[in-house]
Amino acid sequence: MKNVTIYTGPLCNFCDAAKRLLARNNVEYKEINIATVDGAMDEMITKANGKRTIPQIFFDDNHIGGYDDVRALEKENKLLELLK
Structure with missing residues (x-):
């Protein structure tokens, strides 16, 4: 199983939805809150090729x-396959 990391932020409905989606598929993940972890936003932007929205x-x-x-991967039944 691959390591899953999700960068989140405060009051983010899409972050909450992504965490629920992962949980309902029994996927363990590491959450990094860009508002509380020093340098996390810069790290996320670099890793995500310049994307600044959350979640990543x-x-x-x-x-x-x-x-x-x-969500698209889940709908296409590709999510769990990608995580193997």
Whole structure:
């Protein structure tokens, strides 16, 4: 199983939705809150090729995208396959 990292922020409905989606698929993840972790926003922007919106989701070092991207993978039944 790949390591999943999700960069989140305060009062972010898409972040909450992404975490619920991962939880309902029994996916463990590491959450990094860009508002409380020093340097996390810069790290996220660098890893996400300049994307500044949250959430940003990574499987190992592969950038998956935001909530809509992960939801699309789930709808296409590709999410769990990508995590193997």
